[in-house]
Amino acid sequence: MRGEVALRPWGATPKDPEYLAAAWADADIAKFCKAPDDRSREFAGRWIEKEPVRRDKGSSVDLCIIKVGEPEVIYGEVGMVLAEPGRRWxxxxxxxxxxxxxxxxxxxxxxVFSDWAVAFQGINRIFARIHPDNPRSQAVVERCGYERVGELADGTVVWAFDVK
Ligand SMILES: CC(C)(COP(=O)(O)OP(=O)(O)OC[C@H]1O[C@@H](n2cnc3c(N)ncnc32)[C@H](O)[C@@H]1OP(=O)(O)O)[C@@H](O)C(=O)NCCC(=O)NCCS
Structure with a gap:
């Protein structure tokens, strides 16, 4: 799949809310990501409608992971929230x-997303807080060049990707 993966905004097809609601219904996604209390298709549709507002404000951006040439099939999502605006983290x-x-x-x-964020979005650091029970997620960020920068009291590991 490497080289065939592309990113696109949410809302490109009428099926996008169905995909998002299905993701929120997955046990691991709900456990390790922030799924909302309301995981209905209707709420997913409203969340998608508001995505351009969040993006234009610069508070967050979430993109669908797709295969080149198949924009209607969503494989996953990658995104970021501007957690510390002053430092652009x-x-x-x-x-x-x-x-x-x-x-x-x-x-x-x-x-790709991390390179784009620091090269084109003025982000100085992207960090990930990863639960100790989520080694697959830790392996992803490590393969992408993130460095382990700390550990929280509950064992959550903090990884960071910095502008060079
Ligand atoms: C975290 C998550 C995205 C990781 O998914 P993943 O499939 O392990 O990650 P990748 O797509 O990078 O695939 C890595 C696997 O593909 C293999 N692989 C094959 N070709 C590869 C390539 N070209 N590059 C990298 N890995 C490759 C790796 O060896 C690895 O294999 P393994 O499954 O035997 O360990 C997934 O487990 C998930 O969605 N979990 C629930 C949500 C979650 O935890 N999100 C993160 C919150 S911080």
Whole structure:
């Protein structure tokens, strides 16, 4: 899959809310990412409608992971929230649907996204707080050049990708 993965905004097809609601219903995505209390298709549709507002404000951006030439099929998501605006530090988030895990898709998407954020979005640091029970996620950021910069009291590991 490497080299075939692309990113696009949410809302490109009428099926996008269905994909997002399905992601929120996945146990691992709900556990390790911030899924909302309301995980309905309707709420997913409203969340997608507001995505351009968040993006234009610069508070967050979330992009769908797709395969080149197949924009209607969503494999996962990668995004960031501007956590510390003064320092231009953003927090990374990402997930894949279970059926497409294990093929390097997240590594490709997170790698491209991180390079884009520091090169073109004026981000000085992207960091990821990763639960100790999530070694696959730790492996993704490590493969993308993130460095381990700390550990929180509950064992959460903090990884960072800095502008060079
Ligand atoms: C975290 C998550 C995205 C990782 O998915 P993943 O499939 O392990 O990651 P990748 O797509 O990078 O695939 C890596 C696997 O593909 C393999 N691979 C094959 N070709 C590869 C390539 N060209 N580059 C990198 N890895 C490749 C790797 O060896 C690895 O194999 P493994 O499954 O035997 O360890 C996924 O587990 C997930 O969505 N979890 C739930 C949500 C979550 O935890 N999000 C992160 C919150 S911080």
């Amino acid at each position: 953003a927090e990374l988030g990402f997930w894949l649907f279970p059926g497409v895990r294990g093929a390097g898709i997240a590594t490709s998407a997170v790698g």
